[in-house]
Amino acid sequence: xxxxxxxxxxxxxxxxxxxxxxxxxxxxxxxxxxxxxxxxxxxxxxxxxxxxxxxxxxxxxxxxxxxxxxxxxxxxxxxxxxxxxxxxxxxxxxxxxxxxxxxxxxxxxxxxxx
Amino acid sequence: xxxxxxxxxxxxxxxxxxxxxxxxxxxxxxxxxxxxxxxxxxxxxxxxxxxxxxxxxxxxxxxxxxxxxxxxxxxxxxxxxxxxxxxxxxxxxxxxxxxxxxxxxxxxxxxxxxx
Numbered sequence: 619x620x621x622x623x624x625x626x627x628x629x630x631x632x633x634x635x636x637x638x639x640x641x642x643x644x645x646x647x648x649x650x651x652x653x654x655x656x657x658x659x660x661x662x663x664x665x666x667x668x669x670x671x672x673x674x675x676x677x678x679x680x681x682x683x684x685x686x687x688x689x690x691x692x693x694x695x696x697x698x699x700x701x702x703x704x705x706x707x708x709x710x711x712x713x714x715x716x717x718x719x720x721x722x723x724x725x726x727x728x729x730x731x732x
Numbered sequence: 733x734x735x736x737x738x739x740x741x742x743x744x745x746x747x748x749x750x751x752x753x754x755x756x757x758x759x760x761x762x763x764x765x766x767x768x769x770x771x772x773x774x775x776x777x778x779x780x781x782x783x784x785x786x787x788x789x790x791x792x793x794x795x796x797x798x799x800x801x802x803x804x805x806x807x808x809x810x811x812x813x814x815x816x817x818x819x820x821x822x823x824x825x826x827x828x829x830x831x832x833x834x835x836x837x838x839x840x841x842x843x844x845x846x847x
Contacts, residue, residue, distance in 0.1 A: 661840075
């Protein structure tokens with residue numbers, strides 16, 4: 619089975635722009651979670667989608683949003699980019715939600731905001 | 733809120749030796765899951781080992797084992813016979829048993845393996 623894929627792998631934007639990141643989960647996985655990884659804050663949970671619905675959201679401003687399509691692929695969007703949004707954005711998929719179900723991570727998208 | 737603490741920002745070990753990475757967590761829940769993830773320089777996170785809190789037996793995966801002390805809220809990872817390929821950032825993570833995929837991660841421990 620192919621693993622979790624994320625596109626693009628690298629992205630450079632300027633302040634004020636918006637960006638859309640894409641995540642394709644492992645085939646058959648219905649849950650997709652997004653995390654932001656920075657040197658200062660570490661790994662922080664952004665949100666989780668399951669069956670096209672946002673099920674859980676971390677403590678991030680409304681500029682961060684996402685969606686999930688019927689094929690379980692997910693996108694996250696960040697509007698009005700700020701310098702502090704520079705980070706590695708990781709996507710993880712799992713078969714179901716919660717519990718002992720393992721989350722499998724993608725390689726991440728490295729976003730640089732200038 | 734649940735928090736996860738990894739008190740060792742960096743550790744090093746000689747190839748073929750054993751190293752233990754520490755992790756403590758804070759929670760008021762009685763049932764939950766704990767994980768150790770590895771993030772090599774290529775940046776893809778990989779699950780190393782998982783422990784269910786209701787299980788008293790420590791989880792083991794080949795050269796990787798944990799020492800789970802529920803009362804002390806401690807979850808350390810032991811790597812035996814360390815190999816060069818073990819060099820990576822290691823993250824300890826906590827997740828509740830509820831229908832929730834919000835995982836809380838520690839700050840990570842960078843492990844260096846010396847040949």
